[in-house]
Amino acid sequence: MTYQCSHVSTIRSVHPSAKGCEECLAIGQEWFHLRLCRECGHVGCCDQSIGKHATSHFHKTRHxxxxxxxxPEGWGWCYVDETMIDLPNQTxxxxxxxRYY
Known part of the structure; x- marks a missing residue:
């Protein structure tokens, strides 16, 4: 179910950067769910987590x-176009x- 997203060309096969949210692991913080940047492999926590590190990574890098x-849940999200996208493969x-929560 791909909606209008003009950024699918940025999707890469990536190697996850950590076994959890990079930033939360560094500071001993808990997370709720994890999100993986499909451009560079950064692992960050979701917006339900205290740190919201996946969204923070987007604001810093524009990935x-x-x-x-x-x-791995089989779905993707484009921050720019604010839409769900189909992924060519799961990481x-x-x-x-x-597990934290």
Whole structure:
């Protein structure tokens, strides 16, 4: 179910950068769900988490597309176009990923 998204060309096959939210792991913070940047592999926490590090990564880098990563959920989101997108493939977890909530 792909909606209008002009950023699908930025989707890459990536290697996850961490076994959890990079920033939360560094400061000992808990997360709710994880999101994976499909341009560079950054693993950040969702907007329901205290840190909202996936969205923060988007604002810093302008990398537009994330994947639901905890566990791989098969959906993508474009921050710029604010729409769900189909992903060409799912990223395998680098696990096990610690659970926090």
């Amino acid at each position: 537009p597309i994330i994947e639901g990563y905890d566990p 395998k977890q680098v696990g096990p990923i610690p």
